[in-house]
Amino acid sequence: MMNHHRKRIFTGTSVFAVSALALSACGGSEETTETDAALEEGGTITVWAWEPTLDQVAEAFEAENEGVTVDLVNVGTGDEHYTNLQNAMRAGSGLPDVAQVEYFAIPQYILGESLMDLSEFGAGDYAEGTFSDGPWNAVTFGGEGIYGIPMDSGPIALFYNQDVFDEHDVEVPETWEEYEEAARQFREADDDVYITSDQGDAGQVTTMIWQAGGTPFSTEGTDVTVDLTGDEGTARWAEYWQPFIDDDLIMPVAGWTDEWYQALGDGSIASLTIGAWMPANLESGVPDGAGSWRVAPLPQWEAGESQTSEQGGSSLAIPEGAENAELAYEFMQFAGVDGGVQERLDSGAFPATLEDLQSEDFINREYEYFGNQQINQVLSESAQNVVDGWQYLPFQGYAHSVFNDTVGQAYEGQATLEEGLGDWQDDLTGYGRDQGFDIAE
C-alpha cells in the first residue's frame, strides 16, 4: 500500500516538474527532460522478462542511479509470459512497467493498443543509424509509432559441426542446392547422421520463407493478407523442403528436446540454420561439441547472393497503463542502447545496435567453443543482409500454435507441405475473420 501511494505522489511531482521546466525551457526535447527527471527522483519499476542477461543490467542500472529499484520478475518463458501479460492487460491492474516482447508478438499488442508509443519519450532519436533494420522494423511495424526498444537480434547463419563434415568428407554448402547434396551424402555415409533435424517448427519455417523472399503475411491497419498458397517465396521453400521429408534427409526430432541436445552432442545432427543467439545455447546445452562447431554464412538460393533473415529476438516495451513509464523508458534505454548493452554482450547476447555490431572488439572476438573462430564476422554480416519487407501476422502467436496441426502433419506423411500450408492458411483466415480483421487470401 505504502509503495503504491508513494509511486502516485512521485508521478504527480514529476509531471509538475516537467510543466515547470517546459515553461522556462526554450527548445530542446522536453520529453527527454521528463524521463531524466524521473531518473533523478528515483523509484521502483517492475520488469517482466525471462532474458537472463537482464540480471546484470538491472544491477548496473541500480548502481548507476541512486534511489532506483528494478524489480525483475520472471513470470514465465514465451507463451506463459504472454498469458500473464495478457491477463494483466485485460484486468488493467498488476501491470509491469516494462515487459519483454518478442518481435513476432509486437503487432498483436500494437493492434490491441496495449503498448505505449515510445515516440513521446523521444524514441524517434533512434530511427536512423542506431539499430539494424530487422529489429527496428519489428518494433515500428512499418508505421509511425515506436512500440519497443530492441534488445537483441537473431540474424541466421549456418552453424555446423566441422568434425562431422570432415569425417564424411562433405563440403560446407554455400547454396541450397549444395545443401541438399550434402544432406544426401550424410545419409549415404552414415545411417545415424543427418544434416539437420526438423519436426515442423513455425519459427524456423517462417525464417526460411523470409529468406526465400516470401511475404505470405502482410497487414495494413485491420486489413490482413494471408497468402501461403500463392506466395512465391513460400512455394519455393515448400517445393525445396518436401524431398527432405520424403527421402528421410532430416532427423525427425523436435528442437529443444532432450533428444535434440543429445543428437547435437554426439554429432548425429551435423548442422543448424539458426539465429545468432545460438552460441550461448550451444556452449551451455552441448558441451560435448566444444571445439567442433563453426559458423558459416547461410546457404543461398542463387550462388553469390548473401540474403538472410531473422529468427527470434526480443524488445522491451511499456504496457499501456504502466504506472512508472518515464523511469521504465530510462531503464529500456539503458538496457537497449546505453551502458547495459555491453553487460549483455559480455554474457553472450547478440546485439541489435549497429555500433556494437560494427565495433572491432565485437567483430574480432574469438570464441574458444568455435575453435577460436571469429564468429561475429559471419553473424554481423548476416545482420546487415536481412531481406526487406517481411511482416508477421498481428496474431502470430496463434499462428504458431496451430502450425503443427496443419503444416506439421506433412512431417508425419499425412499430407504434403503444400497441402499443410493450405490448411494453415484456412485456419488463419478463419481465425482472423473471427477476430474482426478484413482478410484477403
Added chain:
Amino acid sequence: MTAVAPVVPEGSAVRRRRRVGASRSSTGWAFLGPFMIVFVLVFIAPIIYAIYLSLFRDQLIGGSIFVGLDNYLVAVQDGNFWAGLTRVSLFLAVQVPIMLFLSLLAALALDSGRLYGSNFFRLSIFLPYAVPAVVATLMWGFMYGTRFGLVGNINELFGLGLPNPLSPDLILASIANIVTWEFVGYNMIIFYAALRVISPSLYEAAAIDGASQLRVILHVKLPAIRGALVVAAIFSIIGSFQLFNEPSILSTIAPNAITSSFTPNLYAYNLSFSGGQYNYAAAVAIIMGVITMIIAYAVQLRGMRKDGQP
C-alpha cells in the same frame, strides 16, 4: 423492520415455537457458513463466471460483444472439439477397464493374504501415484525416445524394430500406458480398503459352504466392494475426460502427433491461451463439464440401482 410492534402477544405458543425453529435453522446455517462461503467462492462463482463469459465474444478488432448462445452453436459444430471428445471416449473405453482390472487384481492379491512381502508390494505399486504427473510424463517421454531413449536402446540391443511410441498412430496408447502406470496403485488402494472391511463372518460362511477361492471372489468380495468400484469408475471417467497433463507435456517432443485440440481440455486451454478466445473456450469447457456430469451420473445411477437390488 424491527420497529414494527409484534401483532402476536409475547406469550403466544405459536410465536415461541416459530422463534425456536427459526433460531435452530439459523444456528444450522452458521455452522454451514464457512463451508458455504468457500463453496460459493471457489465452485459456484467460477462456474457462473464461465457461463457469463461464454455468452460474449471478444475480438481483437471490435472488442467484446454479447452473442447469446452463439458460442455453443459454434462448439457443437466444431470438428476439432468432437474429434477430441471421440479421442478421450476411445481412451475411456480402452484404458479405464484395463486399469481398473489391473488394480482389482493387485488388490485381490494383497487381500488374499498369501502374498509374501505384501507391504512392500503394496507400497511399490502405489509409488507411481506419488510421482507428480508432470515428472512421470517427462520420464516416460525420455523412455519413449527411439533414438536415445529406452525404446532406442532396446532396438539397438536386440536388433528389434519397435515402432515409435510417439508417432500419431501410437501416441494415444502411449499416453494410456503412462496414465495406467500412474493410477493403478491409487485405485488398488481404494479397492483394498473396501476389501478389508468385509466381515470375516462372510468368509467363514463361504468356507463352511465349501466355496472355492474364485467363488468367494465372485460372490462375496466383488459384490461387497461394488460401491468402491463405482467410485473408482467415476473418478476414472472424469480423469479421462479431463486428460491434459500428459498430452500437454508430450506435445513438446511429439508436436505433430498431439495437435492443439488433442483432448477437449487441451483444446480449451489452447483456445484461451494461444488464441485469446476466452469466451469460446468457456463454452467448450461448459459443454465438456455437462457431458462429463451426465456420463458420471449415469454410471452412478446404474451402480446404485444394482446396489439396491436384494
